[in-house]
Amino acid sequence: MALSLFKDADALYEQAIDLIKQGEFEKARGRLMKSIEKDGGPDDISAVLVCMIDMRGRLGDISAYRNLLNALKATKAKEFTFGLTTVNIPMMIVQCELAIEEIQTFNMNGGSAVTLEKGNRLLKLAQRYQSEVGNETLKMNEIFLNDTTRTGIREGMVLLAMGYESLASGTVWNDPKKAAEYQQIAYGYRKQVGDTGESNLKLINDYSKTCKCWFCGRTTSGLGIHFFPMSSEISPILLKSGETEPIKSDSDDHNSIYACRACYTGISTRADEIARVYYNQAMSEMRAMEARLNAEIAALWSAVRSIR
Numbered sequence: 001m002a003l004s005l006f007k008d009a010d011a012l013y014e015q016a017i018d019l020i021k022q023g024e025f026e027k028a029r030g031r032l033m034k035s036i037e038k039d040g041g042p043d044d045i046s047a048v049l050v051c052m053i054d055m056r057g058r059l060g061d062i063s064a065y066r067n068l069l070n071a072l073k074a075t076k077a078k079e080f081t082f083g084l085t086t087v088n089i090p091m092m093i094v095q096c097e098l099a100i101e102e103i104q105t106f107n108m109n110g111g112s113a114v115t116l117e118k119g120n121r122l123l124k125l126a127q128r129y130q131s132e133v134g135n136e137t138l139k140m141n142e143i144f145l146n147d148t149t150r151t152g153i154r155e156g157m158v159l160l161a162m163g164y165e166s167l168a169s170g171t172v173w174n175d176p177k178k179a180a181e182y183q184q185i186a187y188g189y190r191k192q193v194g195d196t197g198e199s200n201l202k203l204i205n206d207y208s209k210t211c212k213c214w215f216c217g218r219t220t221s222g223l224g225i226h227f228f229p230m231s232s233e234i235s236p237i238l239l240k241s242g243e244t245e246p247i248k249s250d251s252d253d254h255n256s257i258y259a260c261r262a263c264y265t266g267i268s269t270r271a272d273e274i275a276r277v278y279y280n281q282a283m284s285e286m287r288a289m290e291a292r293l294n295a296e297i298a299a300l301w302s303a304v305r306s307i308r
């Protein structure tokens, strides 16, 4: 009796393996669940395969990784085959743990302190990918995205780039020059993984750019962070007066003047307040006009009625 039960479970398991190879995941999952009910020994990997099937379309889902991780830790088997890919279980455990940590880190959002912590966590994660996964491919990408180019080394490189980018955004508020250095390092890693690094170059350029505020004369670095261009008309004589200045107060095309953040936000806020006064005035005049028109229409109606 026991023997036939095992046979049933084995047969179901074998069917499931074939169904996975054919891409019939839902059917395979059904067979595996039945096989778990019938058998399910300590080295049974049906539970692992069920969790693997459940990973489809959920590569960013922490709970899917946790379920798989539990199943992987419960089995005594050393490897399993999913479709055409043979997966080493200890390696898969490492990759799942790293994936969970990666998703949690990507989800960190907040001010400078959070961004700095995110950057440091990404750098640590990058080192772990490079030392613990190394030249092995990321199995989830291989199995579900058909991508065998993503190795631990490559993933580490991408995370190093992202880590330094995060450090740059966390630093730029206080130290734009340091932020430009972080972007420079990130640019190096971007190039190594075949990205253009264009956005890094732009930020290196912006962060390092130093200007003198046209209004208050303060000097600061960090275009788009600590100073901003404002459209303006610079007459030739004004242009000439600034020619000898070592630090520029206007853009290269001379169509904008530079304003430090304090002057820029001060002027913008005041301009908004003035605009609001004009807006309110225009609205109240419109309402008064509407009331006058309504009164005239009512008078006309009553005149028309009296004629009829």
Ligand SMILES: [Zn+2]
Pocket (backbone or CB within 6 Å): 213, 214, 215, 216, 217, 218, 259, 260, 261, 262, 263, 264
């Ligand atoms: Zn200023």
